Amino acid sequence: MLEQPKTEAPVPFLRLLGLQKRFGSTAVIRDLSIEVKQGEFFALLGPSGCGKTTTLRMLAGFIAPDGGTISLDGLSIERLPSHRRDAAMVFQNYALFPHMTVFDNIAFGLKMQKRPKAEIIERVHEAMRLVRLPSYDERFPKELSGGQQQRVALARALVLRPKLLLLDEPLSNLDANLRKALRDEVIEIHRVTGTTTIFVTHDLEEALVMADRVAVMNKGQVEQCGTPQDIFLRPATPFVADFIGHENILEGEVGQGWLKKGTLRIQVPLAAQVKSAGLARFAVLASNIELSERPLSQYDNCFLGTITRIRFYGGLTRVTVKLGDCELVAQLGSSGLTRQLTEGAQAYAAWASSDMVKINTDAAQ
Amino acid sequence: MSQKAYVLSGPLLPIWTSAVVFFLLAPLVVVTLVSFSPFDYLSLPTTDFSLKWYRRLAEHPEFMSGALHSILLATEAACTAVVLGTLTALAIVRYRFPFREMVRGIATAPLIVPMVMTGLAILMMFSSLNWFDQHFRLYAGHAILTLPYVVRTVSASLTGFDMNQELAARNLGASPFAAFMRITLPQITSGVFAGGVFAFIVSFDNVGLSIFLVGAQFNILPVELFSYASYSNDPMAAAVSVLMILFSVVAIALLEYCFGLRRLMA
């Protein structure tokens, strides 16, 4: 009912091209270009101040870009006022109308479109069912919990069947459990409606779980744009690698299939493009490192080291191991075996060379 | 205060605001100009500006005595209002006691009860007691009238003040009294001072209540001006008005310079 017909368009459904914005003398957005396919769930990810919210507000029509274009479904919208774009936004603090009931809040956009009364009633209830809001029609926002207000805000936007749905960190105001539950619901809603969605967040996990594609932003530009796997396993720039949280970064001389760091000769995947002999950086995820008292022959990288620190996080335990003159962090499940490890003891740290990720040393292209 | 993102653009609002500001300020400007008129009737000076009306003020001792009385009265009333009002505000904001709301109500009632009613009531009571001290009854009326302003500004200061600071001071070894004097009082001084200045200005400018309580022995400036304006049509009244405006301007400038008008109006 709420699904959009899928058309194969040669021009991307949403295209931001060369967007620029300055506030005073600071350039907040520089030369931003992104393409989004119809029906995609697209995340803008980055630290605070990177410009992701500004970008979203430019899409919504609250901020006029200083340069560049935005085209939505073939239409150039960067000069259109907000009320004439078809890009509905869900605010971080929900921005519900306090003086209107839940029903009136959701119906607002339809009333602005001057739809007939019967249609409005039907579509509002449909939207309420979609976001799993019980029949709270006559209640006022202040009588609702945070999670319920969130659903009203979503329903208010979705009821318009917009071409573009803009979500501004919609889950950050909720506590952890509610956040996970609503996250799944948002994914489900997206599956049902197929609305093209742009989602802003600073939470890495959220972006990786929810998005079809992610744009990692920094200082007003896109550092890398790709699927969650791309971003995570093949970070294109040092910033992205750092943002993802790659901690075990090994830098050293490289040759065909090896990396030399200090006294260690580490196996790296042959497929990793190494231009020529020189320096390179590789990282391995903490969760891909195994620790044992005995050497583990199934891994092509296995070294003896000393445990310098153990931290218990409940379901996980993080162990810092000193190998030669570098320190690596291993993330282990808190099993009985793990609990036998002690600080100061010797242990073997092992990982597969295929789990090593090459980190680019150049800045974003 | 951060810049708002939702902005209504276009010329309509600025034009309207300018018109309203003009409406509010133009009369005062006109009065100032009229006070310099060389003519004997209310008019705008055309070619010559004359100070004769200011010089003629000396021939009207009632304005001088009125001004002195007004300043004296305003000082007395403001001081009383500050002392009583600050204490009351402290009581209302910081302590829970029975009838607290009633105290708050009584303290703010003079703002709601018509001034003519308050003035008449005080006049009637003093008269029935055969107590014809004009100065004192004016003082009583003005103190009553101005106290709510002090209560309001000091309450605002107090509610904005984080009590935890005083508790922290006590935790670090200060007695409750010392904590209040060294931590709380310095921070609410702006509220107390603002209340005092408001009280002074309200008292200095008051007409509605004062007309019932003035007399031959003790008259105040606004009422003198009112009487003069009722039967005369010359620019003398304008000259007196200008001086009164100047007086207020100095008071406002003092407020703005010391504490920032915006903060006090919040």
Add this chain to the structure above:
Amino acid sequence: MQRNSQTTPTNLGWLFSLPAMLFFSAFFLLPLGALCLRSFFETTSAGVWVFSLATYKEIFTDPYHLGLLWRTLKLSAMTTCVSILLAFPVALHLRQMSSRTRALVTLAVLSPLLTSVIVRTLAWMVLLGPQGTINRTLISIGWQPYQLMYNDFGVVVGLTHVFLGYMILSLMATLDRIDDNILLAASNLGANRWAVLWHVMIPLSLPGMLTGAVLVFTMSASTYATPVLLGGSKAKVLATEIYDLAINYLEFGLAAGMAVVLLLVVALVVLCVTRFVEGGRRRVIFE
């Protein structure tokens, strides 16, 4: 607020409020009580005080007094409405000004409040008088002079000028508190400027509008100097009559009665309007 009140030393609360309460009892509550009481009594020819409602009967049956009451309410209501009309766009504009312009405009709006009512009323006498600035200008360009003073018009203009600042302040405080995001959301959902104004800004500013209106209405109804000077004998209101009766005719009983009527009627109007506005706030979107 919990963090500001201490629950144990309640006697301090009593102690601190005592001085003011004593002062108020002596010079405010007692006189007012006596005044109310006085309005219910009159002396017989034998010089004895008897309880009687004659005062109130006279006030409510005499067309002259009823006319005064009516005019007082009418002029106050007109002043209030004009104030709201003038103040609302200004408050809207103030909301979005840069802090520097805002400070300047706020100062400009508030400074008249700090001058005496007599000064401001005088200023309007200069402008509106039969030989005042406005009429002189009209004559000099060939038009006929208008009767701008000694009538309802002059009084409303004068009262509006005196109290407009309070209305602007009230509205400004309320409009500022409206979350920007709510307005952006309305705009985003398809509302143009006027729709946002009508559906969101005005409903959300009603509390402030009401506070300001109550303030302006009550103060207008009780003002003395402005109606006297700008209205003369053609536009008398309750306040002027009360003064006349008390000072010029020494009719304290009647004056007291009128004062009580003034207070009660104004309070009644305020109560009714407040109820009406509060009740009308639960609107369904279809009306």
